[in-house]
Amino acid sequence: MLTESELVQRDAARDLGEELLESVRAMKAGQAAHKTEVAVPLAVVDAACVSVDVDLLDK
Numbered sequence: 001m002l003t004e005s006e007l008v009q010r011d012a013a014r015d016l017g018e019e020l021l022e023s024v025r026a027m028k029a030g031q032a033a034h035k036t037e038v039a040v041p042l043a044v045v046d047a048a049c050v051s052v053d054v055d056l057l058d059k
Helices: 004-012 016-028 042-047
Strands: none
Touching: none
16 A cells, blocks of 8 residues: 555656546447446336337347
């Protein structure tokens, strides 16, 4: 585990903008580290009054 001064020193050398841009590019290219898909029951969709293409629910 890094000390506070070690963290400050490490973070001072980082280019957070470039790291963030690299992450967005990876996600757009389908290279996300983790992807979560949640099946929403039709009753929940109806209760929320959301218009959903029912064919997509079968996938």
